[in-house]
Amino acid sequence: MGAKRYLGPVLLGFALGAALPLAALFSLSGFSWNLIETPTWVGFANFETLPDLTNSLMVTLWISFLAVVTQLVAGLTLGYFVSNWSRTSKSLAAVFLLPWLAAPIAIGVLWQWILAPSGGLLSNLFGIRIELLANPLAAPITIALISAWIGTGYTAMLVASGLRSIPRNTVDAARIDGANNIEILRKIQLPQIHKLIFFIVATLTLQAIGTFDLVVALTGGGPSQSTDMISLHLVNTALKTFEIGSASAMSILLMLFSGVLLLGEYLLYRVVVRKYRD
Amino acid sequence: MTKILRPLVLSFAAVLTLLPFTLVVLGAASSDASILRTDFAEISLDNFWRNLSRVNGLAEALLNTSIYCLILIVTQLGSSILAAYAFAQFNFKGKKPLFALLIFSYLVPGVVTLLPLFFLVTQLGLKGGLAGLLLPMALFSPYAVVLLRQRFEAVPRELIDQARLDGLGNFGILTRIILPMSKSFVLLLAVITFVSNWNALLWPRLVSGNDWPVISVAIASVRTQYDSHWNIVLAAVAVALIPALSSFVIARRNLVINPLEDVDL
């Protein structure tokens, strides 16, 4: 059929860009290999190092949770206020998208300057040391917030477009019935965009788990590994200590981890939707 | 209530968004002395050019990245348009599983596939150049395929049937009917492809590093090279940001699509 011809390029692309590396990961995860010696078969031994990943998994969960919740709340709020689509809102829409268009390394470097312990913007402005990126408790929170700064505008625009696609009649009818803005929001608008909200949460979660450039640019995983997110940990295992088999096993675990997380969010979503319907 | 809250929220968000970028510009135009004191006392365009001139290889990186992104736009969109058309127009064995596979591959975190691809590219001797950079991703953009398929499916059946009666073949239908109706989507995807590859760091740093630097690698180098000369670093950052930020001028509010619009969860 003609279909094969049209599918050809993307199939080739899929084979090269996804199938091949994933297949390689699965086979490499059973070996111990440091690139210059011959690989030795170790079976499932690489997977038994899961406890070593505990810190990275916890860090990833914590930062992702903070980033997703912040972006969701801020995005919903901002999107709600933009959705009236007045002239001001329209022109501001472009502005709000700017952080999302900027390169994470550029944003990372910028915030490094702003938050530098000494000699940076804030430390010179206030004359004190800024410990946000050097403190193990504050650093993950700072990264999550900067991550949220990047994505909130885009989330807001998604929410705004979702809200605007709700038929005018529905909202008008409710208003005629005497509902105030808050009730309209709770009973009509939010329920109408529930699918969109799930999509946002899922996308933000995936993005948060995969955060790499920003962490490298801001903290490199420190201090005391408090920002050692799993993608960074994985890359270091492969490229600094050259434990290829271990890194491959970690990659598989990472995929499982994000799959489980997404599944959990989906189940939660279904529960919430069903409860709301009743 | 909303009347009061709206302007407050919008202005707060606008300031919060624009302030850091303004600071980049101010910092980039500062002299060595004034950036150390961060008093913004000596801001001038001259300073900006002077700071910029101390960055080596910025022009080269800009050119490289532009070439890299433009090629990817053509190849990725090309392959995605063809594939989306196949999914939208034809029925074939394995259509559903294949589409599911595409979605699955989109959900895989980037580092997972990038590492084995890096070793593969190195084994093939393609490290250090454009070919290695392009090879694994030239034809592969699952996001674009999904989006375009949805858009193509929304084209009214009557138009297509009419076109077939008028004698157009499959390819003609794609190019004369479907694509013209999807212009803004294609443009939007072009912008997204451009921006996400312009901003990429890990892959280009591994594969082409300093041999064929892209802009994000150049920024990382400037950062290490000019550790506390923030004015120089920020000048490089400013230049790196311009193309990506100005792409919003092209796409504006079209940048935001909800791919789940017609999907049943």
Added chain:
Amino acid sequence: MKLTKTIVGAVATLLMLAGCATPQSSTETVTVRLWDDNVAAAYTKSFAEFTNDSGIKVKVKVIPWSDYWTQLRVDLASHTADDIFWVNAGNFEDYAAQKLLKPIEKSEFDFAAWDNSVISQYSKDGKLWGVPQLSDPGIGLFYNKDILDKYGISLDQIRNLTWDPAAKTDSLREITTKLTRDQNGRTPSDAGFDAARTQVYGFNSAFDLNAIVLNFLGSNGASWQIGDQFNFNSAKGSATFQYLVDLINKYRVSPPATDTNPPAGGDTARNLFIQGKMALFESGAYNLANVQTGAKFHWGVARIPAGPAGAISVTNGIVAAANAKSSHPEAQLKVLKWLAGVGAKYIGSTGSALTAVTSERSSFFNFWKSQNIDVTPMVEVLKNGYVQAPRGAKYGEAETAYLPYFTTLFEGKQPLTDLLSKAESVANKAMGN
């Protein structure tokens, strides 16, 4: 299923086979890889002369330090590495063991021309694994003369600093305290000293192995490693670390560890010194050129502070290793011989590094003499003996393992003994001891 298995197996094999990719260099160009910009500039000049004489072209490639070891291993594994590349002591043994490096033969080279310490550093299994290129003088104590004058400290006092962890106080602590000032001009020994608003630091105590830790350990009669084995968790080692940590957190004469901890903080102290915000800066010859270009004050170099065992410094060498799988071995050999002999004279000429070829060292000393900086304290200190530089085939893994313990240790918020012993055991475990 069988097809899938075959594909998977083939894919794995493809990736794992040391598949020989075709080298990209033309038949007449030898490639040389290193991480130091300054020396690369010297090499380029040097090779211009070499190409004139021999007709062989040489291409110099600089890979930044942060990416250097990743790129080197990946390239060596796929046989696309350069013909000649720098290695340091912590990173050559693996490659030598896997026969990826060519040993340097006594029959082809004159070993007597080189600094002995570098030869022994890079010898394993009776063979030498690279052509000595750089041989660090010892570590020295950079001083900011303007700050010293401002607070009435004489050069004599700086040149004879001593320290003793067992003593109640010592000249190092006393003088650096006098030199540390907050924005109100108070020293750490004055009431109301505001550490968060320190304008000038007295010293650069930090977890900097090469510049601080190794020398203080040696000067206290302790050590970091013996051969491959880490042994810094001794009584004297523990006392040394406690002293260094106290300089930061108790005496407050050095910047907070969060600023100076590796990897991000490696250049913090140097930048502070260059900006005139640090009075004394213990560091090596690798920073001479940087200070020269950046400092806007009068400065000089003195002998490092002497501990209970004297002033003992580390010395480190760098070699240019030969790729065993080079596709032009004869040209490669010629370039190596050039680097090992006459070509070395370019290295010292910008003052940024001291060559390991002893006969060509005059350019380094002449350069600094012409700048009115006396660098002899750096060389003299080596007469007292020297500390072994870090080594071991798995040193990279060991470093990844011990680093988190040391960064925490230097922050001074947790008891030192526990962290130090854990650091030693994970380091030895990673090293395979």
